[in-house]
Amino acid sequence: MSFDLLVRNVSLPDGRRGLDVGVTAGRITAVEPGLPADAGRVVDGGGRLLSPPFVDIHFHMDATLSLGIPRLNRSGTLLEGIRLWGELKPLLTVEAVVERALRYCDLAVAQGLLAVRSHVDVCDDRLVGVEALLHVKDAVKDYLDLQLVAFPQDGYYRSPTVAANLARALDMGVEVVGGIPHFERTMEDGRRSVTALCELAAERGLLVDLHCDETDDPMSRHIETLACETRRLGLQGRVAGSHLTSMHSMDNYYASKLLPLIAEADIHCIPNPLANIVLQGRHDTYPKRRGMMRVPELMALGVTVALGQDSCMDPWYSFGGADMLEVAHMAVHTGHMTSRAAVAACFDAVTTAPAKVFGLQGYGLEPGCHADFVLLDARDPIEAVRLKPNRLAVVRRGKVIAETPPRTATLSLPGRPGTVEPWLYAPVEGGSP
Ligand code: FE2
Numbered sequence: 001m002s003f004d005l006l007v008r009n010v011s012l013p014d015g016r017r018g019l020d021v022g023v024t025a026g027r028i029t030a031v032e033p034g035l036p037a038d039a040g041r042v043v044d045g046g047g048r049l050l051s052p053p054f055v056d057i058h059f060h061m062d063a064t065l066s067l068g069i070p071r072l073n074r075s076g077t078l079l080e081g082i083r084l085w086g087e088l089k090p091l092l093t094v095e096a097v098v099e100r101a102l103r104y105c106d107l108a109v110a111q112g113l114l115a116v117r118s119h120v121d122v123c124d125d126r127l128v129g130v131e132a133l134l135h136v137k138d139a140v141k142d143y144l145d146l147q148l149v150a151f152p153q154d155g156y157y158r159s160p161t162v163a164a165n166l167a168r169a170l171d172m173g174v175e176v177v178g179g180i181p182h183f184e185r186t187m188e189d190g191r192r193s194v195t196a197l198c199e200l201a202a203e204r205g206l207l208v209d210l211h212c213d214e215t216d217d218p219m220s221r222h223i224e225t226l227a228c229e230t231r232r233l234g235l236q237g238r239v240a241g242s243h244l245t246s247m248h249s250m251d252n253y254y255a256s257k258l259l260p261l262i263a264e265a266d267i268h269c270i271p272n273p274l275a276n277i278v279l280q281g282r283h284d285t286y287p288k289r290r291g292m293m294r295v296p297e298l299m300a301l302g303v304t305v306a307l308g309q310d311s312c313m314d315p316w317y318s319f320g321g322a323d324m325l326e327v328a329h330m331a332v333h334t335g336h337m338t339s340r341a342a343v344a345a346c347f348d349a350v351t352t353a354p355a356k357v358f359g360l361q362g363y364g365l366e367p368g369c370h371a372d373f374v375l376l377d378a379r380d381p382i383e384a385v386r387l388k389p390n391r392l393a394v395v396r397r398g399k400v401i402a403e404t405p406p407r408t409a410t411l412s413l414p415g416r417p418g419t420v421e422p423w424l425y426a427p428v429e430g431g432s433p
Contacts, residue, residue, distance in 0.1 A: 003039035010045035026397035053114035054324035057354035058308025061118035062129035081316035097132035112374030119151035151178035214243035245291035272310035306354035324350035347381035371398035
């Protein structure tokens with residue numbers, strides 16, 4: 001048998017080790033030890049982790065890399081971020097949004113991030129962001145799957161043209177219905193927006209992904225309406241609640257009722273730990289709430305939890321670098337998810353879980369799947385989350401599309417080795433002292 005590409009001696013996220021992965025015509029055709037080295041290209045995995053590509057299920061590509069235009073967010077709050085974005089919006093051009101988005105996609109590919117769900121603001125009557133990101137979606141389709149959400153950033157009911165703009169964006173090819181019920185003028189407007197947006201998605205056969213309860217207000221409970229409407233309209237498995245930061249502050253009794261409602265409605269939950277932890281709690285003195293939804297509790301109920309990056313160098317978040325392992329690392333810390341099983345669950349929450357929410361077909365490392373994967377300079381998912389290691393090779397449809405050398409430092413220390421590799425320091429339970 002001859003392969004187009006053979007990756008030798010890798011570990012897989014499920015714990016299997018010492019396997020070879022053979023690729024033919026863009027698909028994985030064999031996963032077993034000792035495959036014949038008869039291939040167009042052979043990559044030596046050296047026992048390292050081969051993962052399916054990272055998936056970012058919550059991002060804002062129309063705003064990315066706009067940090068400082070026209071000014072910086074001085075208070076660091078979500079609301080100033082929205083105001084700042086409102087100042088930038090009239091200045092946007094299709095060309096500028098496309099240029100920034102394409103630069104971001106280059107970075108994403110280098111990080112093994114090959115699928116992104118991006119919200120795109122539909123409140124600008126020109127729909128500049130929609131036009132730009134639809135262009136980008138087509139331009140990158142051979143190497144990155146981009147899914148767009150029609151997002152009424154300033155509120156579905158706050159301006160008279162937004163409902164028509166959102167419908168127009170869907171007509172143009174945007175695939176997911178977005179919303180922001182907690183930012184409508186009243187709780188009642190928020191409730192009505194959840195109903196209207198779910199009905200719109202049901203009529204058009206689309207997915208739903210709402211920015212929902214992104215606030216420290218424990219009484220912001222639009223997720224309850226979202227769960228109810230999901231069941232009423234038969235949208236189970238097709239609806240996501242993004243952020244859900246109010247859940248952090250909710251009364252424990254209420255949460256004990258709410259979480260099973262979310263599970264019953266099969267709503268996917270999307271925390272964004274990097275942005276949430278710096279945007280929430282800004283009105284608190286001490287203790288400061290950090291605005292994370294109840295991730296381990298949701299996972300324990302079987303809810304699909306997928307982590308998003310949300311922002312990268314934009315009005316809301318001035319850090320980030322398309323590194324979904326950084327997102328998983330922050331989730332481990334904010335959720336007290338330090339057990340081996342919990343860290344592995346956070347790795348799944350930036351790979352298999354978001355792939356399911358996205359609806360990616362042919363995702364995974366079994367024979368028959370697309371030959372899309374990332375070779376990491378780590379030996380297992382826990383080490384990957386700990387080290388956020390270099391992506392040694394990124395493969396899309398059987399072709400190596402990005403490579404980064406291993407991270408090593410050269411030392412000049414008396415009586416010590418000349419180089420150091422961070423992954424050598426992984427702990428072994430029960431090892432010698
Ligand atoms: Fe967001």
